[in-house]
Amino acid sequence: MSVLLEASELNMHFKGLKAVNNFNAQIEKGSICGLIGTNGAGKTTVINMLSGVLVPTSGKIIFDGKNITGVRPDKIAKMGITRTYQNLRLFKKMTVLENVIIGAQMHDKLDPLGIVGNTIPHKRREAELKDKSMEMLKVMGIEKYADHISGSLPYGSQRKLEIARVLAADPKLLLLDEPAAGMNPQESAELTEIIRGIRDRYGLTILLIEHDMKVVMGLCEYIYCMAFGEIISEGLPEAVRNDPKVIEAYLGRGAVHAEN
């Protein structure tokens, strides 16, 4: 398998604070990788750097053979990296369907003549966008809300909507920032199935941050664990789970001894 994304020696320093320090990762095409760690470990900062929202202090990000370090977020998105947000960034005044259409239209060129004249190709394209967006809503199982204002949706469905929105943009790499946060166990089990389903169906590569270990262990094929801005452990789920350093980061030094 080939490597889709390679981050080497990424550093993100905010003045004296080293939010991310020497982050190295290789994500293989078609895999689901997990990024776990305690609060404030720098997981979201990593995603921010990969999606272009933050420009790393130093280091290099290679995506699909191209160097994307410091490239504008909208260009990175068009290259095929899309992301969701931990604190939900929906377009709250738009309907659910319109939210997804924003994602679906990402690769479209501006068509001034079509817009002003409402020409037949333009109408056809609008219909296509709508169909595609409805399909994505169906994949995420929230098609019944299509005409609702997105801000009025239940929290779990808003999370699903965010995934539907980025999915409609035909990404190659999907960065999911805590997709199961705020979901009950049944919902997150459902989400686990959906995420695996979309990976298989659309041939995606997924990097996800998650605190729900059931989701992480159920989904991920490779896990990076961060603490205080650095990767402290990486490997297969079983190995990371039993790594004393990981247990120490989560539960403290005593916990390692308690187990023995």
Place this chain on the structure above:
Amino acid sequence: MRTTTFKDCNILRLLVFVILPLCAIVYGASHPSGYYAGLINLAGIYIILVASLNLVNGFSGMFSMGHAAFMAIGAYISAFFTLTPAQKMASTPGLPEWLINANLPFVVALIIGGACAVVVALIIGYPVLRFKGHYLSIVTLGLIVIVRAVLDNEGEYTNGARGITGLPPKSNTVVIFIIMAIVLYFLFRLIRSQYGRGLIAMRDDDVAAQTLGINLASKKLSAFCISAFITGMAGGLFGHMQSVISGKFYYFDLSFRVVQTSIIGGMFSLSGAVPGGIIMAYLPEVLAPLETGVKLFGHQLPEMYGASNLIMAIILILIIIFRRQGLMGEHEFIVESMFSKDTYTSLFKKEEYLNIGRAFRDLFTGKWRKSKKALPEDIDNTPPVV
């Protein structure tokens, strides 16, 4: 079953939003020098202005307070192309010779005026719009002052503070309303297209919009320029309606009046421009007698200078407190019914006539039915108010 409201009746929409305005326009066009024609024209210009301002302030989430500056540019530039060479020799002798001899059709002059406004918008927008926040508001406020200073001091080109008089009265009702219809149609198509969706997305959440492939800088700049172009044209129309242009007409007063109109009508809707523009054109006229003292119920009221401004201010405050989204909120049914095919074909459909009857019936029975039982499928199937 859903209750039928008057909004569902396409025939009523046709009557209120197409035929009624057409009657007003025909009246204005046939009495070109009448008192009401002036008010109708003013309302038309306000509608153009507010619609273009809403594209910036409402749909793209920037806040410009300096659109009067673009109006001034549009008015002066278009005047340069419509005045006679003799007039230009007298008032603006500093202009180059080709410009003094230039004489173009009115609409072409308006378009050139708009284009010059775009150039200025590009110059101030390019450095400013790449930042977030309210920088644009401050800079546009500054722009008004700059434009005023230039107009007052470059006497060679602008005749200084005396202004230019004797502009040909070419903006009649027909021209204004044809331009208004084109502008509203253009903006309506714009906000209902991928471009407009991108704008609204940018307004609601710029970070998310950016990571969905929207180039914020170019989107903001293009919206600002489109708005400046339309405003420049409206400025030319305004100048040729008053037939006098001077820096003091295009100062804070006018700028804030347009912003106020946009807030009253509803910033987040193009349709808001229509009630907003009409109110702002007529209300000062209604209130004007107060200023000079009026007889009310047998009592002679004293002269109250500034009373109409005070009342307008109170209206603005009340709107902000009780209906922050403006009269139209985010509804688009005025502009929608102007440009929708259904509105015009409705006259020939029996169903539409029945709808009016239903709307009347539901007006009287709707409350009763709602309180009787709210059916679960009613709740599920009715999309929330958009």
